[in-house]
Amino acid sequence: MGHGLRFLAALLISALWLGCGRSGAPQGTSASDRAAAAGRTHELIIALQSDGVSLDPHTVSDAGSMRLIENLYSTLLRYGEVYGEVEPDLATSWTISEDGLVYTFRLRTNAVFQISGEVVTAEDVVYSLDRIRELGVRASHFEPVAKVTAPDSFTVVITLTEPFAALLSYLAHPMNAVVDRRVAADQGLQSKGGGSGPFRLERWRKDDRFRMVRHEAYHLDGRPRLDAVTFRPISDDTARITAMRNGEIDVILDLAARDIDRLDGMPGVTVTSVPGTFWEYLGLNTTRPPFDDVRVRQAVAWAVDREVINQLVKFGQALPLKGGPIPPNHWAHLDEVVYPAQDLDRARALLAEAGVAPEALKVDLLVGSDFAYQVQAAEVVKQQLRAAGLEVTVVSLESGMFFNRLGERDFDMALVGWLGFVDPDEWTYNLFRTGAPWNQQGFSHPDVDSALAEGRRLLDREQRKPVYDRVQRILTEQAPMVFLFINERAMAALDDVRGFEAHPTVTTLSLRDTWLER
Numbered sequence: 001m002g003h004g005l006r007f008l009a010a011l012l013i014s015a016l017w018l019g020c021g022r023s024g025a026p027q028g029t030s031a032s033d034r035a036a037a038a039g040r041t042h043e044l045i046i047a048l049q050s051d052g053v054s055l056d057p058h059t060v061s062d063a064g065s066m067r068l069i070e071n072l073y074s075t076l077l078r079y080g081e082v083y084g085e086v087e088p089d090l091a092t093s094w095t096i097s098e099d100g101l102v103y104t105f106r107l108r109t110n111a112v113f114q115i116s117g118e119v120v121t122a123e124d125v126v127y128s129l130d131r132i133r134e135l136g137v138r139a140s141h142f143e144p145v146a147k148v149t150a151p152d153s154f155t156v157v158i159t160l161t162e163p164f165a166a167l168l169s170y171l172a173h174p175m176n177a178v179v180d181r182r183v184a185a186d187q188g189l190q191s192k193g194g195g196s197g198p199f200r201l202e203r204w205r206k207d208d209r210f211r212m213v214r215h216e217a218y219h220l221d222g223r224p225r226l227d228a229v230t231f232r233p234i235s236d237d238t239a240r241i242t243a244m245r246n247g248e249i250d251v252i253l254d255l256a257a258r259d260i261d262r263l264d265g266m267p268g269v270t271v272t273s274v275p276g277t278f279w280e281y282l283g284l285n286t287t288r289p290p291f292d293d294v295r296v297r298q299a300v301a302w303a304v305d306r307e308v309i310n311q312l313v314k315f316g317q318a319l320p321l322k323g324g325p326i327p328p329n330h331w332a333h334l335d336e337v338v339y340p341a342q343d344l345d346r347a348r349a350l351l352a353e354a355g356v357a358p359e360a361l362k363v364d365l366l367v368g369s370d371f372a373y374q375v376q377a378a379e380v381v382k383q384q385l386r387a388a389g390l391e392v393t394v395v396s397l398e399s400g401m402f403f404n405r406l407g408e409r410d411f412d413m414a415l416v417g418w419l420g421f422v423d424p425d426e427w428t429y430n431l432f433r434t435g436a437p438w439n440q441q442g443f444s445h446p447d448v449d450s451a452l453a454e455g456r457r458l459l460d461r462e463q464r465k466p467v468y469d470r471v472q473r474i475l476t477e478q479a480p481m482v483f484l485f486i487n488e489r490a491m492a493a494l495d496d497v498r499g500f501e502a503h504p505t506v507t508t509l510s511l512r513d514t515w516l517e518r
Contacts, residue, residue: 042227042516044497046251046508047240050370050399051207051233056189057177058128058135061438062403063419063506066175067253068210068231071511072114073177073195074219076105076125076156077168083329083504084422086172090120090196091156100163100459107154111219113180114193114200120178122150127181129158140430140437141170144456165459166423173421174507198224198512207233218512225499225515235370244269250497250516254506255490256373257317263492272502275329276489277420279321280374282365282381282413282482283406287442290354290361291412297479299350300413303388304381305342306484313377314485321483324472325420325427329504331461332424334472347388362391363412368402371417377484378415406440414440417487421505424468425456432475443480 052065057073060066078089091105111120129148133139144164149157158167170176183194193201196219199212210231214224232249234240237256241263243249255263255271264271282300284291291297306320319327324334351361367378375396382392392413397405405411420427429452430436434444448471455467475481491502496517501510 042518043230044226044228044251044500044511044514044516045230045232045249046253047234047243047249048231049233049235049254052210054190055193055201055204057175057179057195058132058189059137060175061137062399064233067506067508068204069177069193070174070507070509071197071199071229072193072201072212073174073179073197074111074120075172075174075177077172078174078509079172079422079503079505079507081501084331086168086422089172090125090178091171101160103158103160103167105156105158107156108219109154111196112217113183113196114215114217116180116182117217118180118182120196121153122156123153124181125156125178126150127184128178129176131179131184132176137437138170138173138176141166141173141176163457163459165456165464166425169421169423169426173426174509199229202228209233220512224512226511229511237372244492244494247494250494251500252492253508255492257314257487257490258373259492260317260488260490261315268495269492270495270497271490271492273317273488273490274502274504275327276487276506277327277330277504278417278487278489278506279325279327279420280377280415280417280484280487281321281325282484283411283416283441284413284480284482285409285411285441286444286480287409288412290356290363293354294478295350295354296356296361297482298477299347299354299388300385300390301339301476301479301482302343302350303347303385303390304339304482304484305384306339307341308384309377309380310485312380313373314487317490318485318487320485323476323483325418325475325481325483325486326424326468326472327420327486330420330424332427332465332468334469334476336469336473338473338476342384344388351389356389361389362393364395365392366395366397366402366405366411366414368399368416369396370399374415374417381415409440409442416440419506424464425452428452428468428471429456432471432480441480443478445474445478448474 050064052068054060054065055069057069074090076091077086080087090107090111092108094105096103126148133142144160144162146159146161180194198215198218200215202211202213204210213228240252263269284297286292310318310320322337322339326332365378367374378394382394385392430438432448433452434449451467451471455464458464489502489504499514
């Protein structure tokens with residue numbers, strides 16, 4: 001390890017000890033007892049890293065907004081307890097035609113919207129799916145849909161132009177929600193909860209707290225079991241831990257890697273960790289020099305030492321990605337190692353082949369300042385790339401400006417995280433297809449485009465697997481992204497929290513089945 005990395009390691013370790021010293025546990029009663037004494041016996045308080053920006057499920061793309069929204073709404077289907085499976089929600093049953101082109105859904109008759117009090121009907125489903133397709137944020141989820149019709153008040157028929165393997169998974173996506181067409185048309189959904197989910201919005205004080213209360217007319221008897229749920233945006237890791245020690249919050253939804261050991265074993269607190277779907281990467285702008293040259297991109301991929309970043313920034317809690325982005329707990333994982341270890345000689349040779357003189361290449365590395373660990377990771381990457389002959393300037397921006405720069409493709413490199421979901425189409429189609437909405441790297445490859453189209457049409461998993469292997473193999477070799485690691489999905493909860501599940505996608509849909517033993 002070079003002098004710069006040794007210094008950074010010492011700095012991070014020092015910060016960890018200082019953080020531990022500041023957040024020592026108060027003596028006496030447990031955090032659960034203090035929460036009960038505060039009089040919030042049936043209210044759950046969850047700490048988030050950041051607040052949301054809108055409550056319209058059909059337009060948001062940030063994780064903060066999704067967490068606020070998903071329990072205000074219902075969807076046709078919903079994610080099951082087993083990762084990768086779906087189960088009924090508004091739809092109680094469905095059939096698929098032999099040719100795979102017609103899906104018929106039968107709706108429950110007792111679902112009620114929170115604001116209007118109207119029963120959810122097939123007309124609302126048709127309106128919602130059409131709205132998703134028109135607004136464009138997740139229109140690709142339903143590209144093969146020819147039409148959505150309502151033969152009667154509680155039957156929905158989706159007709160496709162071609163078989164579409166990911167349809168059921170997309171219908172369970174929490175943001176493909178069924179909205180109240182009256183509220184959406186008259187008032188908009190940016191600051192309202194026009195859904196039929198287990199909770200309804202009570203108030204939202206931006207950057208302070210978001211409180212939702214039980215939807216009394218929810219369609220499942222006895223659910224939800226909580227009176228209220230409050231989300232509190234607390235961006236600082238140490239502040240979140242202190243709040244949990246003091247009984248001010250019940251759940252830390254996204255536990256930072258360095259804090260797993262700090263909370264694991266703490267009396268009254270349970271840390272849960274499951275294989276996650278949140279992956280991080282270096283995005284390289286392929287539309288302008290120097291990263292329009294695949295050799296320069298490959299040089300970055302070889303110069304990065306994923307193991308060192310994992311140890312310094314993730315405290316060994318993440319899984320380095322040495323092949324494609326889809327993780328080992330997924331059936332579409334590419335079981336090949338493309339970048340087994342850092343190889344600076346190979347990186348330098350690729351830069352020389354590309355005509356880049358040592359120390360002559362100067363690039364900016366954008367990173368969001370809201371996530372301290374990503375800023376730390378960017379500094380480690382800077383050190384590693386310097387050893388290969390790339391001069392990197394880390395540019396830390398607040399989230400709004402950071403994502404604006406990404407969307408406008410105004411960057412050289414960017415350190416970004418992306419949350420995977422269920423179907424491999426979700427991991428790839430919107431990110432790597434030519435012209436795709438989240439293809440911020442401007443990457444274009446005809447073989448990837450054709451393979452992604454084929455992967456959507458094949459309904460058999462055994463046939464789809466080699467297609468997504470091929471896609472990931474091309475992506476690792478072409479390196480529009482340098483994949484870094486998959487994070488464990490870790491959360492912490494007070495011991496009296498029952499029924500709340502750590503889901504790989506970070507969804508909080510299990511809140512409807514959560515209760516508190518106080």
